[in-house]
Amino acid sequence: MTTTTQLLRQRRFLPLFVTQLLGAFNDNLFKNAMVLFAVYSLYNSESQEAAFSGIASALFVIPFVTLSALSGQLADSRDKAAIIRIVKACEIGIMVVGGIGLALAWKNLAVETVAIPLMLLALFAMGVHSTFFGPIKYAILPQHLLPGEVLAGTGLVEAGTYIAILAGTILAGWIPVEWAAVGVVLTAVIGWFAGRQVPPAPPMAEPQPIDYNILRSSITLIRNTTDDRRVALAIGAISFFWAVGTILFIQFPPLAKNVLHASKEVASLFLVIFSIGIAIGSMSINALLKGQVSARFAPPSVMVMGLFVVAFWFVCSSWTPHAGEGLMQLGAFVRHPMAVWLLLALLGIAIAGGMFVVPLYAFLTTFVPPSQTARTIAANNIVNSGAMVVGALVSLALSHAGIPLADQLLVSAGMSVISALLGLRLYSAERAAAASAA
Known part of the structure; x- marks a missing residue:
């Protein structure tokens, strides 16, 4: 905790931390405002709602691939x-386009022909923005932090x-869409200012020619990066984790509406609980590992996550609809006798997920030469995004096949087993490397 407190007072870390925090906030304020509007105000079909949520998620991650x-x-x-x-300056223009789309949706003007295309275009562009920012926020840490600070910095x-994500999700579920339209532009401006305070981070080796053939x-990047078996296993484990997370995030809004018969505030609460849990897990694993970068807690963490997914499925399958008219509001939801168990299961999923993924990200930034960290994170992003x-x-195929939303959760539980196996193999490779070094 002392290291964490010290880092938050340092210019070599704080501006980057604030910049990435604002970027994640803006992504989720915009995306969730758009998806919740579509699910609760535009469509009235479970398959259409799941399809729109899936399309939005796919558009955001395609640039990563x-x-x-x-x-x-x-x-x-x-x-x-x-x-x-440069990236944060571009975000301002992107959010102006997205804000116009949200404002048109608020006014109910050309919703299908102009508003939604503008919002989806801005979402895709924010995916491009995050693609170029993503490798930097992890790769810059070993450059600005001491070796014993990297795990704490990654956890932060x-x-x-x-x-x-929590803050953006709460606001998206509670504020009017016109306020969200203004908020995303203002946040982009503040993020640009914060980004200007990040200290210089010049290349760690002689610059190489850039291959613009994407x-x-x-292919070359992934092949070169995964030559190290440990790196390949870490990337594989993280990728399955994000595939599971994508399925869950896509399902939350339509599941809240159609299975639990609950309002958009309840759907927003799910995302809030998930975000809180990830944050708790991210900080807890640093305390357990005492600053050491290791995958030893990865297999049990992701298996526990899978068990909580099964528990979440069981509660959803046993859910009894409320007796009132219309969708259940937040107050009625929290008074529902099964709500506590549902939220505890969701919190357990997220805490275990955070404990699983943070050491693996730290592993990627510390087990490769400093001159290659950004490319390693980029290779990880390609594979992760493909998995997402x-x-x-x-998720789209399951919805199209008519499989109930609650039952789709079991797919996520099954994929957690694969992540656990990859995590176990990574820890075995880690121990073997340590033994040979000794």
């Missing part, structure tokens, strides 16, 4: 702080991300 190799090359061959300033970044550079797209497609 296609552009991460380019972003990793740029981050390792250019000053990372300079890239942050991860916890801060989910605190920001297909070839992506697959997760979104799986």
Whole structure:
């Protein structure tokens, strides 16, 4: 905790922390305001609502698949702080477009023909923005922090991300859409100012020529990065985790409306609880590992996450609808006799998930040369994003096949087993490497 407190007072960490926090907040304020509007005000079909939520998630992650190799090359061959300033300036323009889309939706003007296309365009552009910012927020940590501070810094970044998701999600569920339209633009401006305070982070090696062929550079990046078996296993484990997370996030709004017969504030509460849990797990694992970067808690953490998913499914399947008219509001929901068990299961999913993923991100930034950290994170983002797209497609396919939303949760539980196996193999490889070094 002392290291954490010290980092939050340092210019070598605080501006980056604030910048990424505001970016995550803006992503989620905008995305959730858009999705909740579509689910609760535009569509009236479970399959349409799940499809829109899935399309939105896929649009956001597609840039990670296609552009991460380019972003990793740029981050390792250019000053990372300079890239942050450019990326955050672009965010202002993107959010102006998104804000116009939200405002048109509020006014009910050309919703299908103009408002939704503008919002989806802005969401895709924010995916591009995050693609170029993502490798930097982790790769810059070993450059600005001491070796014993990297795990704490990674935990803070991860916890801060989910605190920001929490704040953005709460606001999206509670404020009018016109306020969200203004809020996303103002947040982008503040984020640009914060990004300008990040200290210089020049390349750690002689800059290499950049390959602008996104297909070839992506394949080359993944091949080169995964030569180290431990890195390959870490990326695989993280990817399955995000596939599970994508399926859950897509399901939350339509599940709240159609299975629990609850309002959008309840759907927002689910995302809030999930974000709180990830933040708790992110900070708890640092305390358990005492600053050491290790995957030893990864397998049990993700297995516990899978068990909580099964518990969440059981509560949803046993849910008894309320007796009143219309959708159940938040006050009625929290008084429901099964609500406590539902929220505890969701909190357990998120805490275990945070404990699983944070050491793996720290592993990726500390077990490769400093000159290659951004490309390693970029390769991880490509594979993660591909897994997230697959997760979104799986969710869409399950909905199209008519499988009930509650039963779709069991797919997430099954995928947790694969993550646990990859985590176990990673820890075995970690121990073998330590033994050979000794």
